[in-house]
Amino acid sequence: MESDEPKKDLKKAMGRGLLGRCPNCGRGKVFTGYLTVRDRCGDCDEPLSAYKTADLPAVFTILLVGVLLVPILWVGFAVFRPEPLVLFGYISVLTVLLTLVLLRLVKGANVGYLWAIDERDPGA
Numbered sequence: 725m726e727s728d729e730p731k732k733d734l735k736k737a738m739g740r741g742l743l744g745r746c747p748n749c750g751r752g753k754v755f756t757g758y759l760t761v762r763d764r765c766g767d768c769d770e771p772l773s774a775y776k777t778a779d780l781p782a783v784f785t786i787l788l789v790g791v792l793l794v795p796i797l798w799v800g801f802a803v804f805r806p807e808p809l810v811l812f813g814y815i816s817v818l819t820v821l822l823t824l825v826l827l828r829l830v831k832g833a834n835v836g837y838l839w840a841i842d843e844r845d846p847g848a
């Protein structure tokens with residue numbers, strides 16, 4: 725059984741979400757603050773808060789930060805041979821910065837993904 729609705733472009737929706745833009749129109753913003761999803765798009769009135777991302781952005785961010793930090797830690801230690809506490813300091817700061825940047829990007833892309841597959845929260 726096929727739906728009569730036009731198929732949504734998954735890549736375009738995730739790209740728009742990644743940039744913090746509405747997956748439907750690409751003009752309105754997804755977030756009101758750092759991670760709070762707007763109730764509705766200010767441009768096309770799409771109900772963005774109906775797409776609940778839950779823990780997926782956090783899980784993906786943890787995976788991405790881990791994958792990115794392991795080679796950085798390895799190369800950083802092998803090439804520069806810093807004192808362990810100095811290396812710990814750099815890695816700690818880098819971990820926090822990467823997490824804060826990636827979490828917002830991943831959450832936006834996740835909202836775009838959920839919009840593209842029309843996976844709304846049934847309670848919303």
Ligand SMILES: [Zn+2]
Nearest residue numbers: 746749765768
């Ligand atoms: Zn919109």
